[in-house]
Amino acid sequence: MTKEQISTYFQELQVSICNALEKADGQSSFHEDNWLRDAGGGGRSKVIQNGKIIEKGGVMFSAVWGDLHEKMLASMGLSDKVDFFATGVSIVLHPQSPLMPIIHMNVRYFEMSNGTFWFGGGIDLTPHYVVEEDAKWFHNYLKTACNKHNEAYYPKFKTWADDYFFNSHRNETRGIGGIFFDYQKTDGTRTKEQLFDFVKEIGESFVPIYTHFMKKNKDFPFTEKEKVFQMLRRGRYVEFNLVHDRGTKFGLETNGRTESILMSMPPVANWVYDYHAEAGSEEEKTLGLLKKGIDWV
């Protein structure tokens, strides 16, 4: 299986996800931008705004190549120049309703001219209000998907997500996590095909997972108070992505396409100085569940 075949699959995945989301949203559709990278490759950014359910979101495909950036060479302990090829799909959706979760999904493949290659990816959920039944359903879905491939995946990748999606400066997780994995390489127990099958499984889990929440929540009314809290949680989402997210930082530092990288920003976010949830409120309950290590399954 070649990098081109993997990339073509990702490009098709982008299309199928956008079609399913447009159908489920029923109001807005994706606007498409094609872009080329001066140093090699390019991508297709598909962005939806002002939907009935999705307020702002992006489903981004890219396949880029060229000389590996010196920062990345250094981080890998490599001294000689190498070429790289990177391709993937990355999604962030910010819903209109505070009762719907923000979702993030990413699947990616990376290959270097020295022969090394690996897969990465994950799906994680950031509910504005944590609903325990939904969190259990989500984590069970991911566990079942992982277990089709390797029973070690879910516990390992769930912990990885808890550790990665963490706003250390707030001492809280971004949301209820999910799975996150990187540097998944072939070894005695896994062929390239098997790794790719797992990544496909994750990529194809996105639509059933998010449309489940779209169907469940689309007709629920919400209050002004819930909307206010949503805006504050979006502020935390901004903080995570701009302060901690490695992909965002790396992209901005290495002259990536800013609009595609920052499609993850919410349409509106708020900050209030020294916010504290009322004792006994739903908001306080949610903040109490933004911790690492909760066993949802």
Next chain:
Amino acid sequence: MTKEQISTYFQELQVSICNALEKADGQSSFHEDNWLRDAGGGGRSKVIQNGKIIEKGGVMFSAVWGDLHEKMLASMGLSDKVDFFATGVSIVLHPQSPLMPIIHMNVRYFEMSNGTFWFGGGIDLTPHYVVEEDAKWFHNYLKTACNKHNEAYYPKFKTWADDYFFNSHRNETRGIGGIFFDYQKTDGTRTKEQLFDFVKEIGESFVPIYTHFMKKNKDFPFTEKEKVFQMLRRGRYVEFNLVHDRGTKFGLETNGRTESILMSMPPVANWVYDYHAEAGSEEEKTLGLLKKGIDWV
């Protein structure tokens, strides 16, 4: 002059600035929080929200001490442990009106147990809409203030601000700059008193500068279109502070008081995918003026 005397001056400066801003705003007042740092020292955060002119802002004083953080030791090329003392005032104000500029001011003093000490600071302006007359007035005010102390200051510190307040991932300056300086130490031409006098000059320039804009703009009506643009410019302000600002990054990485560090966040900020100003519009004119190296005086 001792570090305690410098710190006491900064504490008094905080009070006088807050009094003047409350008077000029006429509607809201500052809410005060005192905080202590586990590792030594503390501060007083004064935050105003929902004013007539100021929508959200903070005037923060701190005086902290302890072991110098290993990241900072490394950045200074120091291998032995040293104690530090740092004190200063830091301000960010987000106005209600898109016709009023966002302002940032900082004055600070840093001393180490190895005998090294320096001053830093600056004032810079981020108009949502750049008004050339205002930009000239602001830069002339700063130049005059600098020239009372040293004619080399304004050109040097103006360039420093252009380079520092730069959103490299957007290839645009945060606003119209101002002055920024750091590591100002005594040498054959400058005593500690002279440096402190200069820093006082900058600290005391804040009120005349911002109240000038408060008086000038407070009764100007604005449009919905201008409000929309203000929200996008605030998004850029968030990006600068979370992605590039060294003080913010350092504070968040070293367990600073998050609420005080992030008082610089606007109350509301927006992001629109791939925004482009209309040809010939005021918004386009402003974007064209967010460049380094404009000579405003």
